Amino acid sequence: MISCFKGKFRVTSPRGVRTDPITGKKGTYHKGLDLVGIDDTTVYSISSGIVRTAYEAGGAGYYIVITMDDGRRVYYMHLKKGSFKVKNGERVSKGQALGIMGSTGNSTGLHTHLELRVKGTSYDDLDITEFTGIPNKIGVYEYKEQLSDKEKHEYAVSCACNVEDKTGLEKQTINWLWTYKYADDLFIKLWESMDRQK
């Protein structure tokens, strides 16, 4: 699974036909997933791509669109005013922070509307559940970032200097552990020590 929220989050409204929460109109089509971050309200990009930031008073509020290399677009709607962490035209990578969950535009409460659209300028949506693995069903789910070995190694190297005294391990020991394939244990130790520093 990939999600725009790290840790626990809630699906409050699935994709599909529903009663519009604002107009009360039955049988309206909801093109994305409404998600509420529980552990963390930062909204992260679920893909790499090019940023477009926009505002739409009566609809999406403050929102961000990421156009992926294949042209499909990911929408993050109703973000908090002033919370954009990226700029128009900027290239972002998967996992990069985009903004903070909000309730701007047509919204009944704090949430992020996550939607996947076809290539081009059409409003047609694609199956966001198929893309993310987030169940299309109301409930609480959890997204734990799965880093590749290469990413773990890069992370370990980048923070090794800072954590020598925090972990009680010397840099040589860190390198030795790495070399002898204790990468996961080492990573956990580094991760914990970084948490303590916060």
Ligand SMILES: [Zn+2]
């Ligand atoms: Zn929605």
